Amino acid sequence: MSNEPLRLAVIISSVREGRMGPQVSEWFATQARERSDYTVDVIDLAEHELPAAIQYEPSAQAAEALATISPRLEAADAFVVVVPEYNHSYPASLKHLIDWHFTPWRAKPVGFVSYGGMAGGLRAVEHLRSVFAEMHAVTVRDGISFHTVWEQFGEDGALKDTEGPGTAAKVLLDQLGWWGTVLREGRAKTPYEA
Template identity: 50%
Template sequence: MTETDQTVPLAVVIGSVRAGRFGPVVAQWFAERARRRAGRPPFSVDVVDLLETGPDTGFAERIDAADAVVIVTPEYNHSFPGPLKTALDATGGEWRAKPVGFVAYGGLSGGLRAVEQLRPVLAELHAVGLRDTVSFHGASGAFDGAGRPREDAADAAATVLLDALAWWAPTLRRARDEQAAGV
């Protein structure tokens, strides 16, 4: 089996825990999009909901098991949610040399200010934040009743992000393995 045939474990983290949150709709769409990606390597997707896991009940282990991570985050007060920061602060080496993508949602900025606040935090954890981002402006109106985006641009942006993760994840996995082996 070649490296491009190996399944890439992908954690999709739902970063909001508020009542009435929209994150699960966005995360389930993205997770399904990752599962049915046509390219190689394929992804095995683990949706990690901070409402269920919190930082103390398996979050670190699930991030450690992933070769790539996508953080689904809303924008609260020009930043990302506090529980997401708590979860990030409760971890460390689990993020080292792993690619991290972003799916953001919010009002006019589409959650992009939250992503910009996340980038330096992830850099401190030695993660590789990817440039390409999926963003939903006016998120509640951007999805139909079945949980699908109304605009085709969302699928196109997801393809770009997934393709980047598909390249970075095995590349960084190989580098981590070589470092662990002392190569």
């Protein structure tokens, strides 16, 4: 059994101008960094231009574009997707990332921090649960949802009321920690075959 901290990838999935993803993810990443059982890598999809067309055999140009993001996903033991709700679902940028990568998600846990209007991004999360099941990932039950997100964060980008979200973050990180540890040990003992 390894006591090495889990490598947690926090993925900012929105690439829209004026997005709240960076504020939400910075708050969550800070919660995870305060714990000794995680190392955190924040992956902002706005900083990675993925190739347009999905290919079974990526071209040299596609492979070059993927070279910066793919190793970071492969290295992760667990993921948290920071996701808004767009048209009752999740952003195309996230679907594109998932479709370009199959193996990084296998036998690893995925948690969600969602945000949006009245629904708080929960419909996006429900769609993602079935997508990640197809990727052979395990989604954890509890997550964090920011309803009317623009009212939750101040102009300085800080969360106004930290008590409820802080408790939810602890629950999510505890669940990810359990699944991440068990699945990492399982992959080390018996490689996962999809």
